[in-house]
Amino acid sequence: MRTAFGVIAGFFAWLIVWVGSEQILSAVWPEGYGVHQLAFQAAIENGGPFTANTRLLLIQIVLGSIASAASGFLAALVARENTRAPRILGFVLLALGLLKTVLSWPYVPIWYHVIFTALLFPMTMVGGRLKTA
Numbered sequence: 001m002r003t004a005f006g007v008i009a010g011f012f013a014w015l016i017v018w019v020g021s022e023q024i025l026s027a028v029w030p031e032g033y034g035v036h037q038l039a040f041q042a043a044i045e046n047g048g049p050f051t052a053n054t055r056l057l058l059i060q061i062v063l064g065s066i067a068s069a070a071s072g073f074l075a076a077l078v079a080r081e082n083t084r085a086p087r088i089l090g091f092v093l094l095a096l097g098l099l100k101t102v103l104s105w106p107y108v109p110i111w112y113h114v115i116f117t118a119l120l121f122p123m124t125m126v127g128g129r130l131k132t133a
Contacts, residue, residue, distance in 0.1 A: 006079030072127025086128025
């Protein structure tokens with residue numbers, strides 16, 4: 001039961017860190033990050049044109065890695081073990097990453113899809129390992 005709670009807590013933590021960091025960056029840097037995110041969202045919703053900014057994509061890869069490690073740590077902390085809950089959470093985040101890839105495929109370069117998605121599972125496991133068993 002603790003494993004399930006750990007996975008759930010880690011998943012919600014990942015969402016909070018991801019969405020929260022995007023909101024903070026959009027508020028702090030509206031002419032850069034905010035405009036980029038609004039254009040991306042409009043392209044996803046309406047199918048319009050979008051040009052991805054490499055620097056902002058790299059920022060998102062870093063944010064995704066931080067969110068994954070933090071959520072893996074929380075999953076391990078709640079579950080009181082550092083392997084099973086982070087592993088399950090890593091697979092859940094990988095599935096979420098693949099969904100994000102499908103939805104955004106035509107709008108961002110393939111290197112971003114590969115790197116962002118490939119880091120979700122291992123960074124979640126790294127976060128889990130930060131909690132000593």
